[in-house]
Amino acid sequence: MNRITQKMQEDKKLLSIYFTAGYPNRHDTVEIIQTLEANGVDMIEIGLPFSDPLADGPTIQESSTSALKNGMTTAVLFEQLKDIRKTVTVPLIVMGYFNPMLQYGVEAFCQECHAIGIDGIIMPDLPLDVYQDEYEAIFKKYGLLNIFLITPQTSDERIRQIDAASEGFIYMVSSASVTGSKSGFGQEQEDYFKRIASLDLENPQIVGFGIKDAESFGQATQFAKGAIIGSAFIKHLTANGVAGIHHFIRNVRPL
Amino acid sequence: MEHTTKEALKNDLYGTRGGFHADEKGYYGVFGGAFIPEMLYPNVAELREKYLDIMYEDTFQKEFHQLLKDYVGRPSPLYFAKRLSEKHGAKVYLKREDLNHTGAHKVNNTIGQILMAKRLGKSRIIAETGAGQHGVATATVCALMGMECIVYMGEIDVARQAPNVARMKMLGAEVRPALSGSRTLKDATNEAIRDWINNPVNTHYIIGSAIGPHPYPDMVTRFQSVISEEIKWQLKEKEGRENPDYVVACIGGGSNAAGTYHHFLDNKDVGIIAVEAAGKGIDSGESAATSALGKMGIIHGCKTLLMQTQDGQITEPYSISAGLDYPGVGPMHAHLYTSGRAEFYSATDDEAMTAGLELSQLEGIIPAIETGHAFAIFQHKQFKPEDIVVIGLSGRGDKDLQTYIDYFKLA
Numbered sequence: 001m002n003r004i005t006q007k008m009q010e011d012k013k014l015l016s017i018y019f020t021a022g023y024p025n026r027h028d029t030v031e032i033i034q035t036l037e038a039n040g041v042d043m044i045e046i047g048l049p050f051s052d053p054l055a056d057g058p059t060i061q062e063s064s065t066s067a068l069k070n071g072m073t074t075a076v077l078f079e080q081l082k083d084i085r086k087t088v089t090v091p092l093i094v095m096g097y098f099n100p101m102l103q104y105g106v107e108a109f110c111q112e113c114h115a116i117g118i119d120g121i122i123m124p125d126l127p128l129d130v131y132q133d134e135y136e137a138i139f140k141k142y143g144l145l146n147i148f149l150i151t152p153q154t155s156d157e158r159i160r161q162i163d164a165a166s167e168g169f170i171y172m173v174s175s176a177s178v179t180g181s182k183s184g185f186g187q188e189q190e191d192y193f194k195r196i197a198s199l200d201l202e203n204p205q206i207v208g209f210g211i212k213d214a215e216s217f218g219q220a221t222q223f224a225k226g227a228i229i230g231s232a233f234i235k236h237l238t239a240n241g242v243a244g245i246h247h248f249i250r251n252v253r254p255l
Numbered sequence: 256m257e258h259t260t261k262e263a264l265k266n267d268l269y270g271t272r273g274g275f276h277a278d279e280k281g282y283y284g285v286f287g288g289a290f291i292p293e294m295l296y297p298n299v300a301e302l303r304e305k306y307l308d309i310m311y312e313d314t315f316q317k318e319f320h321q322l323l324k325d326y327v328g329r330p331s332p333l334y335f336a337k338r339l340s341e342k343h344g345a346k347v348y349l350k351r352e353d354l355n356h357t358g359a360h361k362v363n364n365t366i367g368q369i370l371m372a373k374r375l376g377k378s379r380i381i382a383e384t385g386a387g388q389h390g391v392a393t394a395t396v397c398a399l400m401g402m403e404c405i406v407y408m409g410e411i412d413v414a415r416q417a418p419n420v421a422r423m424k425m426l427g428a429e430v431r432p433a434l435s436g437s438r439t440l441k442d443a444t445n446e447a448i449r450d451w452i453n454n455p456v457n458t459h460y461i462i463g464s465a466i467g468p469h470p471y472p473d474m475v476t477r478f479q480s481v482i483s484e485e486i487k488w489q490l491k492e493k494e495g496r497e498n499p500d501y502v503v504a505c506i507g508g509g510s511n512a513a514g515t516y517h518h519f520l521d522n523k524d525v526g527i528i529a530v531e532a533a534g535k536g537i538d539s540g541e542s543a544a545t546s547a548l549g550k551m552g553i554i555h556g557c558k559t560l561l562m563q564t565q566d567g568q569i570t571e572p573y574s575i576s577a578g579l580d581y582p583g584v585g586p587m588h589a590h591l592y593t594s595g596r597a598e599f600y601s602a603t604d605d606e607a608m609t610a611g612l613e614l615s616q617l618e619g620i621i622p623a624i625e626t627g628h629a630f631a632i633f634q635h636k637q638f639k640p641e642d643i644v645v646i647g648l649s650g651r652g653d654k655d656l657q658t659y660i661d662y663f664k665l666a
Contacts, residue, residue, distance in 0.1 A: 051568040054448050055292040073566040099553040103567030124292035149293040176455045
C-alpha cells in the first residue's frame with residue numbers, strides 16, 4: 001500500500017510540512033526531511049523550486065528564487081534524495097509546477113520518484129482533464145498518487161469529480177488566496193470546512209494555506225484529517241535555520 | 256463588409272476554416288490549452304463557457320462596434336506609404352492602429368473585454384502591462400465604464416515607460432509595480448494572476464496579449480481580428496483585391512499580430528510574416544526571440560514556445576522595447592511557426608530603432624519601438640516590386656521619445 005494511503009488510516013490529525021528544496025542552503029534538503037520526521041511530522045512535501053510560482057505568495061517565491069540561485073534543479077534534488085529511504089519512513093510528496101516536470105520528461109520524472117521512494121506528486125498547474133487524458137497512466141505505472149486541490153470556489157459537482165479521480169487525500173485550500181497571504185480562520189472558512197465535511201467524500205482532506213500555529217492547526221483539523229504548513233515554516237526556517245525546526249513543530253503540536 | 260451570421264461567426268474558428276485557429280479546448284496544434292491551478296478554475300471555466308455566447312449577442316456586437324467607431328475612431332486607415340514603398344521596392348500599406356484612441360491596437364481588446372466583464376457581472380478589473388499601452392487601454396475603458404482598475408507593471412518598466420504610468424494614474428487606475436523576478440512583463444503577469452487567485456469573485460482579468468489559458472488567446476484574437484477584417488475591405492477599395500501578398504507584424508505575446516493575420520490565415524496565397532525582438536542579438540544572451548530560442552513548455556497557463564533553461568526554469572528575456580520583452584509567445588503563433596505557415600524573423604534593438612527613425616523621416620510617422628521591429632523586415636527580406644505588403648503599425652512612438660532621444664542622441 002502507498003505510504004500516503006496507509007498514513008491516512010492512522011487515528012490522529014496529521015501534520016504535514018512543506019519546504020522548498022535547496023533553501024536556505026542547497027544541501028539542507030535531506031537534513032530538513034530527517035529533522036521533520038524526528039520531530040513527529042506525519043508527511044512532508046518537498047517543494048521543487050520554480051522561477052514563476054503562480055499560486056505562491058512572497059515567502060515561497062523568495063525561497064524558490066534563493067533555491068534556484070543555490071543551484072537547485074530537478075536532477076540535483078533527485079540526487080540528494082537517492083538514499084532518503086534508508087533513514088526516513090514518512091510519506092514524501094514532491095510539489096512543484098508542471099514545466100520543470102515536463103522538461104525532465106514526465107515518465108522519467110515519475111520513474112525517478114518511484115526509484116527514490118516518493119509517494120505522491122502535487123502539481124497545481126497540471127489540471128485534472130490534462131492529467132487524465134495524458135498522464136494518469138504514467139503516474140499509476142510508478143505508483144505515484146497525484147494530489148488535487150479544491151478551493152472555496154470549487155463547485156460541489158467538480159469536487160465530486162476530483163474526489164473520484166483522487167487517491168490518498170484531497171488538498172483543501174483554505175481560502176481564495178495564494179500561499180502565505182492569510183492567517184487565522186473566520187466564519188467563512190468554518191462554513192467551507194463544514195460544507196466539505198458534509199459532502200462525505202471518499203478521500204480524506206488535508207487543509208493547506210493559512211495555517212501557522214497550534215490554534216490554526218486545531219481549527220483546520222476540526223473538520224479535516226490534517227493540515228499542511230508551508231509559508232510559516234519557511235519564515236521560521238529563514239529566521240532560525242534548521243536548528244529551529246524542533247521549536248517550530250513543538251509550537252504547532254505540543255507533546 | 257461581409258455580413259456573417261452569428262452561428263457562423265462563433266463556429267468558424269472551430270475547425271471549419273482550417274487548422275490555424277483554436278479548437279474547443281483552446282489548442283492550436285499541440286499548443287494552447289489551460290494549465291491553471293484549481294484556484295483559477297471557476298473563473299476561467301465561466302469565461303470559457305460564456306465568452307462566445309456573450310461576444311456574439313446582437314447587443315454586444317452593436318455596443319462593441321459602436322464604441323470602436325465613435326470612441327476608438329475605427330476604422331483605422333490603411334495608408335499607402337509611397338516613399339517607403341519606393342525605397343524598399345514593394346507596395347507597402349500601413350494599417351494605422353497607431354491612430355486609435357490611446358495610441359495602439361490594444362484598445363480593440365480592452366473595449367471588448369470590458370463589455371465582457373460587465374456582462375459577467377464583474378466590478379473590478381486587473382491587467383498586466385509591459386510598455387504600458389495595454390495598461391493605458393485598460394485604464395481608459397475602466398474610466399469609461401466606471402470600474403475599479405489595478406494595473407500590474409514590472410518595476411523596470413514603470414521606470415522606462417514613465418509617460419504611460421502617468422497616463423494610467425490620470426485615468427484613475429492604480430499602478431502596482433511588480434517587484435519579483437526580472438521585474439518586467441512576465442512578472443507583472445504573475446502578479447496579476449496572483450491577484451485573480453486572491454479575488455476570484457468580483458474581478459475580471461483583462462489579459463492584453465494572445466497568451467494565457469484558453470479562452471484568452473482565442474478571445475483576444477477575436478477582438479483584435481477587426482484589424483484584418485478592415486484590411487480586407489480597405490485593400491479591396493484601393494487595389495481591387497482583398498488579399499495582400501504579405502502581412503507583417505511584430506510579435507511579443509502576439510495580439511497585434513493575431514489581429515493582423517486573422518482573416519488571412521486560411522488563405523495560403525497570403526504570406527504571414529512575424530518579427531520578434533532579438534534584443535542585442537539572438538546569441539547574445541540578451542534577447543526575446545522566442546521562436547529561435549524557445550522550447551515547448553508551460554507559461555502563464557498555456558503550452559507554447561518559451562525561453563527556459565534545460566531544467567524548465569523560465570529565463571529572463573531582453574528587448575529595448577518593453578512590449579516585446581516577454582519570454583513566451585502566444586500559442587497560435589507557436590503553431591504558425593512550427594507548422595511553417597508563418598515566416599519568422601527577428602530584429603535587433605539597433606535594427607528596430609533604425610527602422611523607426613526611417614519611418615519617421617520617410618513618412619512622418621514615429622512608431623512605437625515595438626512597431627519599429629515590424630519595419631525592420633526590410634533589412635531582412637527583399638520583396639518583389641509588385642508585392643502588396645501590409646504592415647501592422649501597431650502603436651505610436653510618443654511613449655518612446657526618451658528612448659529614441661537617448662539612442663540617437665537627439666537632445
